[in-house]
Amino acid sequence: DIQLTQSPSFLSASVGDRVTITCRASQGISSYLAWYQQKPGKAPKLLIYAASTLQSGVPSRFSGSGSGTEFTLTISSLQPEDFATYYCQQLNSYPGTFGQGTKVEIK
Amino acid sequence: QVQLVQSGAEVKKPGSSVKVSCEASGGTFTSYSFSWVRQAPGQGLEWMGRIVPVIGVTHYAQKFQDRVAITADTNTRTVYMELSSLRSEDTAVYYCAKGSSSGFGSPPDYWGQGTLVTVSS
Numbered sequence: 001d002i003q004l005t006q007s008p009s010f011l012s013a014s015v016g017d018r019v020t021i022t023c024r025a026s027q028g029i030s031s032y033l034a035w036y037q038q039k040p041g042k043a044p045k046l047l048i049y050a051a052s053t054l055q056s057g058v059p060s061r062f063s064g065s066g067s068g069t070e071f072t073l074t075i076s077s078l079q080p081e082d083f084a085t086y087y088c089q090q091l092n093s094y095p096g097t098f099g100q101g102t103k104v105e106i107k
Numbered sequence: 108q109v110q111l112v113q114s115g116a117e118v119k120k121p122g123s124s125v126k127v128s129c130e131a132s133g134g135t136f137t138s139y140s141f142s143w144v145r146q147a148p149g150q151g152l153e154w155m156g157r158i159v160p161v162i163g164v165t166h167y168a169q170k171f172q173d174r175v176a177i178t179a180d181t182n183t184r185t186v187y188m189e190l191s192s193l194r195s196e197d198t199a200v201y202y203c204a205k206g207s208s209s210g211f212g213s214p215p216d217y218w219g220q221g222t223l224v225t226v227s228s
Contacts (some may be wrong), residue, residue, distance in 0.1 A: 004131075035151075038152075043202055043219065043221055044152065044204075044215075045218075046216050049213075049214045084202045087151065089152075089154070090210070094157075094166045095166075095168035096142065096154040096157070096211070097154060098144075098151060101152075
């Protein structure tokens, strides 16, 4: 199975900060990577797919980049509603593994 | 607008089975794939398996291969996940999620509300 490692696991930031989360795959996955946001008690929400394509309705402050084994999710200016846990998922080969998550909390 | 509505919370004994349903409304049911993802309390997301209803093809994570069955009823637009030989470690919220197309590379763009399954003696 392909392993995904997110860093950091925990991030403390302030409103307005630029935030970057990294997801590293144990082997190449081309651009078959998605990013999700999850808030407590809620289902995950798709933010980015195909590594860099913004899902419809998602604010443009979210962006994704990368291919192969290294990917990043960037929030250009953190907003109060962005405090949540973020997960990456690879969709290159079965099973569709997730990263362990990155919790973004208010500083 | 697609909506996925899952069945209600379940409490099960160790060794028993649970079957969770996920009814889809809106969209073209046979154009999509459906995945099941679970989340144990305080833990991350875990992919369990996937079905493409129009062709009935399933794929399962090896971890669950012997215990899980994902099925679909195209008439009722409902997808099911049955997990057998339950143990306490299976206590989790189970989510169904719709792929944006039938291809595996298309990520889930709509998710159900989640179903809490508690396994306890």
